[in-house]
Each structure stands twice: as structure tokens, then as C-alpha cells.
Amino acid sequence: MTDGFDFGLGAQVPLSGAAGQTEPTHWLAAAAYRDDEVDKIKEADNDWHKTSVTPPRGPWAKIFRPNLGEAFSRAVIDRMLGAGRKPVIQSFGLEPQVVVEHCLAAHRIRRQRDMRLTAVMVVFGLLFLPGLLLWLAVFALRSNLGRREDKRAGLHATLLLVAVGVLAVLFLIKTPFHGFWAWYARAAVVAPVAGWYVAKQICERTARDLRERWSALLSGGGVGAKIPEAVPGSPGDAAEQIRxxxxxxxxxxxxxxxxxxxxxGILGMGTRWGSWHLAEELVSADPDKEFHPFRSWDVITAIQGGLGLLERTPINTGGFTKPSIKHWVVTHVGENATEVSRPSGTDVENYTVKTHAVQEICNRQQFGSGDRHYLGVQWTLWDGQLVITMMITVTLLHNTLRIEVTGHALGPVHGLFNQKPAAKEKQVAKAVKFWETRTVKLPLVDADEVVRLAARAPLTWYPPLLHWLGGKIALPEPFGLRHAWAQQPWRHRFMADDALRAATPVLRVVHAAALKTLEENGVDVTKFGSRSSALSGAVQDVGPKKADLYDA
Incomplete structure (x- = not known):
């Protein structure tokens, strides 16, 4: 399918729009600015979707490992904007474009930092390569020692750095070389240390900026994701491709x-937690003549009209918010599918199946292979944290009309993404009153972090090599920003109540609209009415079930 979009040359700086300012949008966008360990993202995995983290190539390559924000933003950009990417699952309750824009903005901030660090590495490192390699080896060894579980590992790592420092001072005083090489050897020892100090200032300035954005997003601030590199200067350039x-x-x-x-369940909508069926024989109300012929689309259209009135109530008690009502074309892909393929052809425009094709699927594809039609009514509640979707399908097989209503619920984004930046500090014992402790503020960027960022900076120009050395995040497929890290709503009492309460009125509206259509077409609705009343009573005790797990 060809892209049917209108790409005018109106240049503008994309900003995070106000329409996408929901909690899940903020939470996931804030992940692009985080500085946690990359393995922490595994805490947000749910029962169905697992995020994997590729480890560094070896102990010596840990210096090239990414942190959570670096790996997350890079993975999202590559997956959502990469050339030839696979289709993306819809993210209900959030604006995926806003999240991607923040990932681009965070990547741009880090790229500017890496440009400065690369210049520092060239001036203070590449020109004095022997000293740089020596200091990198020392810090890599120190980092490996410090990460061991042995209680004395930290002391050993510190002693190693002190010992190397003493040897470096002795080397400066009494070097075995003479003439030019003596001075070069001294410079090779001192220059990387001076470069480390300059790099530390650059890293701290950037870290402060990233943390402010991280905190502002989680506090509900309107921080925008400015990405001027997405403003096209001429047709065909990289910015045009991003746009x-x-x-x-x-x-x-x-x-x-x-x-x-x-x-x-339906990817992006969550698992199916409830299902109600109304199936009865079609019999004419007048024994002397047949009922008027009708199609599934006629019943669905009547149901759609009834669902549009859900927000109205004879008693002013608040009630439903305005729902989103939409016709869906659903494709079966299997539990272990790693990718999906959207419909294509003349009946599809901008990834949307045209109305006449949807109507044809509704009326014709009810048995055997092919896509199926569903009418969905959806509420996005709790500032985007809860998505309730009720799906209705109507089938006509022989003389039997079957109306099926199923409930899907997508819960809140994992709480990991709502963790604000923690202050860098630790508790130490007081010198005199050793039984008491005091809080000591730590540097925003420690020595190991400066070395890691400086070592990675020159390689950021070629991401495949950096990923091969330091590892990366592999996003769960088929990928969608929302369902990949969504939790079940049943542990939240009020969210669970909202999902369960929506089922009864929707079911009754569906049945009432269907029965009215049948009556208008001369069908005897006695059996349908009895069955509807039974279902209406059963749904009073509705509870979440694993409706897609068949005991067979």
C-alpha cells in the first residue's frame, strides 16, 4: 500500500500537543530522560509482553553499556521511525507521537553532549592514546570490582584507583623516557585526567537538564519536546523522512x-475478561407471511445509534462520559505472532478500511476464513490510565441470529514509569556520634559515569557498533507503546468497578436496539426477549474471567 498522506512543505517545529497530555503519555515520555540502570525496565513486564535487554559483549565492554533513558529512546525511535519498520499497534489512552517526539528531544540533547565529549576525547584522549587506554582499563577494572557482591569490593576498587594514582605521580617524577618522549609520556598520563574534569562539567550540565525534564513531565508540567531536526529544509532530506x-x-x-x-486478547485493548451471547431462531411474528429480509449491518447500525445515547440519563447523576464508537476490522494473528500486517488495497486509505468494505465484511465474513467485523464502544478513563472497550458482533447463520458482547480492559501503565528522579545521596555515620547518621549529597554524575559517557560518545555516530558492544533494549512484538507495559486493572478497586459497571448498561442497550430492529422487520421477539431478560439478570453478578482461555 502506498502512503496516502499530504506532505506539504509548511515548516514548523513539532511540539508536544496539549491533546496528548495524559498520565500514560507523560510517564512513557519521561522514560526517555531517565538515568537508571537499563535492566530496570524488566520490572515493568506483564504476563504477556516481555522486554529483553541485550547484555554487553563481555566484562570489558560494560563501559559501553547504555542507561535506561539512552536505550529506551533509541529503541523507540528505531522501532517507530526506522526505515521499513513493521506496523505498530494502536496505543489507546495516550498519544504515541508525543512520546516519540520526547524520545527524539532526549536523543538530541544527548547527541549535543556527545559532540562535545567527542571533541574532548580527541583533544585529551586520541592525541594521547596510550594514557587514555591505560586509564580506561583502570576504570573498567575498578567498575567490575565495585559491582561484586563482596562487602570489601568497594574498598578494593578505591584502593586500586589510589594505587594507580600514586604510580602515576611517581611516573611523572621519574619517567624512563628522555627528550620528547619523556614529555609526551607525562602528557599522556595527565591529559586524560584533565579531559575527565572537562567532560564532568559537560555531563553534569546535561544530566541536570535531563532530570529537570524527567521531573517536570511526571509533575504534570507542560514541558515541550522541541525537535528542530524534524523541520524539513528541502524535499527528501532526513527531516522530511522523520516528519x-x-x-x-x-x-x-x-x-x-x-x-x-x-x-x-485484542492487541492494544487488553485481554477479554467477559463474554455474553444472545442466540435465538428467527421466526416470523405473523404465521401467514415471512418477516422482512434484513442483514447484520442493519442490526449493527441500530445498535450503534443506541450506544450513542449511553451518556444520556433521565436522572442527573453524572453517569457515562461520551464514548468513542467505532467499527473495527479484526484479524486473527495467533498468540505467538511476532508481527502483524495491516489490510491493504483499494478499500484501504491511510491504514483505515473504508466504510463500504467494513459493511461487506460485516454481512459476508461470518463463517470460515477472513477478517471479522466488530462494533466497539470505548471509554478512556482515569486520565488515560484505564481503557474500557466493549466489542459487539452480530452473525446470521441459517435461521439463527447471534449477538455477542465482549468486554476488554486495559489497565494503568506500570508504576515504574512514574518514579521521579531520586536525589543522589547516601547515609553515613557521624564522626563523633558514630551511632547516628547524616545525609551526604553525592555528585550528580560520578567518576565512573563520566568515563562511561566519554567512552561511548565517539561511537554514537555508528549505533550498530555501540549496540553490539554495550547492548540494547529489544522491545516486545507486536509492539505498541501502551499494551507493552500495561497492567491489569483488577488490583485497583475503583478501576475494576468502572470496568464491571459498564457491562450491564451496554448489554441492555445492545439488546434493546437489536430487538427493536427485529420487531420492525416482523420477527417474533418472544424468545429473544426471554433470553435477553435472563442475560440481563446474569450480568448483575458480572465478574472478570479469563474468557479467552478455553477448558478444552
Whole structure:
């Protein structure tokens, strides 16, 4: 399918729009600015989607490892904007484009830092390569010692650095070389240390900026993601490609095609927790003549009209918020699918299946292979943290009409993403009153972190090599920003209540609209009414079940 987007040359700086300022958007966007250990992201895994972290190539390559923000932003940019990328699953309850823009902004800030660090490495490191390699080896060994679980490991790491420092001073005083090489050897020992001090100032300034943005997003601030590199200067340049991929991402977010992954439920909507069926024989109300012919689409259209009135109530008690009602074309992809393929052809425009094709699927593809049609009514609640979706499908097989209503619920984004930056400090014993402790502030960027950033900086110009050496994050597939790290809502009492309460009125509206359509077409609705009343009573005791796990 060709991209059907309009790419005018109106140059503008993309900013985080106010429409996407929901909690999940802020939480995931803030991850791009974090400075935690990269392995921490595994804490956010759920039952169905696992994030893997590729380890460094070896103990010596740990100096090239990324932190969480570096790995997350790079992984999201490559997955969402990379050339030839796979389709992306919709992220209900958040704005994926805003998250990607913050990832680009964070990457840009780090790229500017790395440009300065690369210059420092050239002046203070590359020109004095023997000394640089020696100091890097010392810090790599010190880092490995400090990460051991042995209680004395930290002391050994400190003693190692002190010992090397003493040897360096002795070498400066009495070097075995003479003439030019003596002075070069001294400079090779001193220059990397001076470069480390300059690099530390650069790293601290950038770390302070990143932490302020991280904190501002989680505090609800309106910090914008400025990405001037996405402003095209001429057709065909890199900025034009970024802008095109952002537009493609927005179009995929609005797509009406979804994917059923077995027990995982509909990707992006969550697992199916409840299912209610109304199936009865179609019999004419008048024995002397047949009922009027009708199609599944006629019933679905009537149900859609009834669902549009859900927010209205005869009693002014608040009630439902305005729902999103949409026709969906659902494709089965299997539980272990690693990618999806969106519909294509003349019946698809901007990843959206046209109305006449949706109607044809609704009326024709009810048995056997092919996509299926669902009418979805969806609420995004709790500032985007809860997404409730009720899916309705109507089938006509022989003389039997079957109406099925299923409930899907997508819970909040994992709390890991809502952790604000912790102050760098530690508790130490007082010198005199040793039984008491005091808080000591630590540097925002310690010595090991400066060395890590400086060593990585020259390699950021070629990410594949950096990923091969230091590792990276592998995102779960099929990937969507929301469902990859969403939790079940059932542990949150009020969220669970909201999901369960929505089922009863939706089920009754669906049945009422369907019965009215049947009556208008001359169908005897006696059995349908009895069955509907039974279901209406059963749904009073509705509870979450694993509706997609069949005991067979």
C-alpha cells in the first residue's frame, strides 16, 4: 500500500500537543530522560509482553553499556521511525507521537553532549592514546570490582584507583623516557585526567537538564519536546523522512484495523475478561407471511445509534462520559505472532478500511476464513490510565441470529514509569556520634559515569557498533507503546468497578436496539426477549474471567 498522506512543505517545529497530555503519555515520555540502570525496565513486564535487554559483549565492554533513558529512546525511535519498520499497534489512552517526539528531544540533547565529549576525547584522549587506554582499563577494572557482591569490593576498587594514582605521580617524577618522549609520556598520563574534569562539567550540565525534564513531565508540567531536526529544509532530506514517519504513526493510531492474538486478547485493548451471547431462531411474528429480509449491518447500525445515547440519563447523576464508537476490522494473528500486517488495497486509505468494505465484511465474513467485523464502544478513563472497550458482533447463520458482547480492559501503565528522579545521596555515620547518621549529597554524575559517557560518545555516530558492544533494549512484538507495559486493572478497586459497571448498561442497550430492529422487520421477539431478560439478570453478578482461555 502506498502512503496516502499530504506532505506539504509548511515548516514548523513539532511540539508536544496539549491533546496528548495524559498520565500514560507523560510517564512513557519521561522514560526517555531517565538515568537508571537499563535492566530496570524488566520490572515493568506483564504476563504477556516481555522486554529483553541485550547484555554487553563481555566484562570489558560494560563501559559501553547504555542507561535506561539512552536505550529506551533509541529503541523507540528505531522501532517507530526506522526505515521499513513493521506496523505498530494502536496505543489507546495516550498519544504515541508525543512520546516519540520526547524520545527524539532526549536523543538530541544527548547527541549535543556527545559532540562535545567527542571533541574532548580527541583533544585529551586520541592525541594521547596510550594514557587514555591505560586509564580506561583502570576504570573498567575498578567498575567490575565495585559491582561484586563482596562487602570489601568497594574498598578494593578505591584502593586500586589510589594505587594507580600514586604510580602515576611517581611516573611523572621519574619517567624512563628522555627528550620528547619523556614529555609526551607525562602528557599522556595527565591529559586524560584533565579531559575527565572537562567532560564532568559537560555531563553534569546535561544530566541536570535531563532530570529537570524527567521531573517536570511526571509533575504534570507542560514541558515541550522541541525537535528542530524534524523541520524539513528541502524535499527528501532526513527531516522530511522523520516528519513523514510521524504522520504515518498518527495514521496508524487512527486505523480501524485490530488484531486478535488468542489469549492475549485484542492487541492494544487488553485481554477479554467477559463474554455474553444472545442466540435465538428467527421466526416470523405473523404465521401467514415471512418477516422482512434484513442483514447484520442493519442490526449493527441500530445498535450503534443506541450506544450513542449511553451518556444520556433521565436522572442527573453524572453517569457515562461520551464514548468513542467505532467499527473495527479484526484479524486473527495467533498468540505467538511476532508481527502483524495491516489490510491493504483499494478499500484501504491511510491504514483505515473504508466504510463500504467494513459493511461487506460485516454481512459476508461470518463463517470460515477472513477478517471479522466488530462494533466497539470505548471509554478512556482515569486520565488515560484505564481503557474500557466493549466489542459487539452480530452473525446470521441459517435461521439463527447471534449477538455477542465482549468486554476488554486495559489497565494503568506500570508504576515504574512514574518514579521521579531520586536525589543522589547516601547515609553515613557521624564522626563523633558514630551511632547516628547524616545525609551526604553525592555528585550528580560520578567518576565512573563520566568515563562511561566519554567512552561511548565517539561511537554514537555508528549505533550498530555501540549496540553490539554495550547492548540494547529489544522491545516486545507486536509492539505498541501502551499494551507493552500495561497492567491489569483488577488490583485497583475503583478501576475494576468502572470496568464491571459498564457491562450491564451496554448489554441492555445492545439488546434493546437489536430487538427493536427485529420487531420492525416482523420477527417474533418472544424468545429473544426471554433470553435477553435472563442475560440481563446474569450480568448483575458480572465478574472478570479469563474468557479467552478455553477448558478444552
Amino acid at each position: 513523514k514517519e510521524l504522520a504515518r504513526l498518527s495514521a496508524e493510531q487512527q486505523s480501524n484495523s485490530a488484531f486478535y492474538a488468542g489469549p492475549k
